[in-house]
Amino acid sequence: MRGLQRIKFALLGLLAIGLVACDAGVPQPNLAPAKAKAAQCVEPTADIRKNHMAYLNVHRDKTVIEGIRSTKHSLNECINCHVAPTREDGSAVHYTDEKKDHFCASCHTYVGVKMDCFQCHADRPEVTKQVNYQHKLSSNTYHLSAQTGQPSAQDWLLLSTPQGARQ
Amino acid sequence: MSQINAYRRKFLAALGGVAAAGLASGVIVREVKAASPDVPTRPEDQPVSNKVRWGMLIDINRLTDGGASMVEACKREHGWGNDPKASPEQQAQWMRTVKVTDKLTKHSFTLPVMCQHCEEPPCVDVCPTGASMKRADGIVQVNKHICIGCRYCMMACPYKARSFVHENLTDQRVHSPRGIGTVESCNLCVHRVDKGQLPACVEAAPQAVIFGDLNDPTSRISQAMKALGGSQIRADLSLNTGVRYLGL
Numbered sequence: 001m002r003g004l005q006r007i008k009f010a011l012l013g014l015l016a017i018g019l020v021a022c023d024a025g026v027p028q029p030n031l032a033p034a035k036a037k038a039a040q041c042v043e044p045t046a047d048i049r050k051n052h053m054a055y056l057n058v059h060r061d062k063t064v065i066e067g068i069r070s071t072k073h074s075l076n077e078c079i080n081c082h083v084a085p086t087r088e089d090g091s092a093v094h095y096t097d098e099k100k101d102h103f104c105a106s107c108h109t110y111v112g113v114k115m116d117c118f119q120c121h122a123d124r125p126e127v128t129k130q131v132n133y134q135h136k137l138s139s140n141t142y143h144l145s146a147q148t149g150q151p152s153a154q155d156w157l158l159l160s161t162p163q164g165a166r167q
Numbered sequence: 168m169s170q171i172n173a174y175r176r177k178f179l180a181a182l183g184g185v186a187a188a189g190l191a192s193g194v195i196v197r198e199v200k201a202a203s204p205d206v207p208t209r210p211e212d213q214p215v216s217n218k219v220r221w222g223m224l225i226d227i228n229r230l231t232d233g234g235a236s237m238v239e240a241c242k243r244e245h246g247w248g249n250d251p252k253a254s255p256e257q258q259a260q261w262m263r264t265v266k267v268t269d270k271l272t273k274h275s276f277t278l279p280v281m282c283q284h285c286e287e288p289p290c291v292d293v294c295p296t297g298a299s300m301k302r303a304d305g306i307v308q309v310n311k312h313i314c315i316g317c318r319y320c321m322m323a324c325p326y327k328a329r330s331f332v333h334e335n336l337t338d339q340r341v342h343s344p345r346g347i348g349t350v351e352s353c354n355l356c357v358h359r360v361d362k363g364q365l366p367a368c369v370e371a372a373p374q375a376v377i378f379g380d381l382n383d384p385t386s387r388i389s390q391a392m393k394a395l396g397g398s399q400i401r402a403d404l405s406l407n408t409g410v411r412y413l414g415l
Contacts, residue, residue, distance in 0.1 A: 064310045066214035067302060067361045076341055094337060120311055120346030122339045 029106040033084040042072050052078075053115075075121055085124045095123040205379040205387060208363035220286075220305035221355055222381035222409040223366070224388050224397050225279065229375035233277025234264045240371035241281070244356060245343040252334040259330035259345070261353045262368065276414070279368070282307055282328040282353035283400065284409035290320035290329065299350075305381075305409055308354035316348040325401050328352050355409075381409065 034041070041048050043055070059073040071077045082103040086092055095102045095118040100109045102123060108115065117123075202208055209215070227233075242248040247259040261281060268275035288307045290299045298314035301307045309320075309329075321329040329352040332345055339345050342358040356366035369378040379388035391397075397411030 060312055062214075064308075064312065065300070065302065067209075067304070067357065068212060068214055069358070069361050070211050079341075092338070096337075116346075119335065120339065120344035120349065122341045122344070123337070126341045 027100070027106050027110050029103050030101065031082075033103075034081045037081055042077075056117075075117060079121075079123065080125050083124045085126075093124050094118075202363035203365045203378075205377070206360055206363045206365060207380075209361070215302055215304040215361075217303040217305075218382060220381045220409065221284070221360060222305070222379065222388055222411065223284075223355075223369065224377045224391055224411050224413065225372075226375045226413040227276055227278045228414040230277075230279070230372060233266070234262075234279025234372070236371045237279050237368035237376070238262050238264060240367040241353070244340070244367035245345070246340040247330070247345065247351070250332070250334055250336065257333055259332060259351060261328075261330065261351065278412060278415070280326060280328070280400070281368075281410070282324075282355075283326050283406070284353075284355060286407035286409070288406070289323040289325065293319040293323040295319065302357070304360075306355045306357055306360070307352075308357060309350050309352065311344065311346065311349040311351070314349040316350065318350060320350055324352075325404055325406075 043051075048055070055073040056075055056078075059068075059070075060075070062068040063074070083093060087101070093102050095105050097105070100106055104118075104123075107113075225234075230237075241262045245261060247261055250258060253259075263280055264277050265280045266275055266277045284305060284307050286305065288299070288301055291301055291307065293299075295317060296313050296315055298310045298312075299307075299320045300310050316331065318331055321331065329350050331350050332347050335347050336345060345351055356364075356368075359366055365378050369376045377388045377391055379386040381389060381392075383389060384393075392411060395413055397413060398415050399406070399408045399411060400415075
């Protein structure tokens with residue numbers, strides 16, 4: 001009886017070690033570019049992790065068919081916030097890169113999801129035309145997809161900071 | 168003759184407004200584009216309505232380059248025409264210039280041709296998935312999310328306005344997604360119109376093109392068409408196109 005229990009414990013121990021090892025292998029998406037712009041995503045984190053594709057699907061039909069171009073659930077705004085257009089070394093970040101360091105790819109690769117958003121949609125913010133793509137999530141006037149109207153004072157301040165000027 | 172001059176004056180007066188708007192937008196620093204008086208802004212969370220029907224009136228006599236600058240502006244705006252693997256015949260072509268010559272008199276003129284945004288679009292009739300669609304405000308476009316790339320619409324279009332993307336693309340324009348296996352065409356710069364701006368080609372040729380709401384009798388385009396007319400290409404097909412021409 002004692003022996004059996006010992007074996008059980010040993011097995012449990014091995015399982016625990018195995019689980020820890022697995023856990024270390026889970027890739028963490030790079031949240032740094034988004035954290036630099038906003039403290040919180042457009043929806044609560046748990047919700048957006050689980051349901052982002054549902055939000056995107058609803059919004060895409062609203063946009064294409066009804067012409068509603070609000071920024072809250074727009075794929076463009078996900079990309080603007082979460083993907084830095086280039087790496088530290090200046091190379092372009094693409095969804096299909098082998099390194100899998102694109103924000104979307106880092107998770108999708110791990111969970112084995114295949115989606116084709118980026119066959120058509122740009123997978124990084126446009127830097128050639130929008131030099132000052134960095135923006136705060138709350139500043140609506142200087143959002144990439146809301147270019148009409150004068151920029152707010154807050155945006156002017158953002159532009160004068162090194163963060164706004166950096167590319 | 169004096170009547171024609173009166174017409175010209177009206178057309179010029181109408182165009183003056185566009186030019187003024189262009190100048191005003193130049194004053195504002197950075198890339199904040201001014202909204203056009205021809206395109207009333209709609210609240211961002213409101214769907215498009217069928218009370219509006221967008222249209223374009225192109226005076227080809229005032230297009231000094233036959234529309235080449237409009238085509239270039241379209242290429243820049245949507246990023247087509249330079250797909251790396253496509254042969255010249257395969258390149259996407261949202262808009263092109265067509266030279267027409269009268270066999271007898273040898274008189275020739277050039278006009279830009281793109282999607283004519285028909286009221287009764289044949290491309291929408293033939294689409295098996297509903298991807299080829301007409302928006303409530305009259306803009307005909309491809310919903311690429313449900314396009315299967317069958318290219319029936321390319322066959323059906325009498326204006327040869329649609330193209331097919333044959334290859335994988337990267338770094339598309341943020342506001343104009345294009346990708347392998349889907350059909351595409353002029354969408355009247357729907358992303359700009361939704362923000363109250365003019366289409367890119369209209370901005371490129373403000374001296375010759377008026378854009379606006381065909382359903383609103385007080386709009387500049389309706390006034391100009393009432394005074395000057397505006398002929399359709401292949402009017403015999405009774406498609407009631409949204410793109411109209413002067414000087415054909």
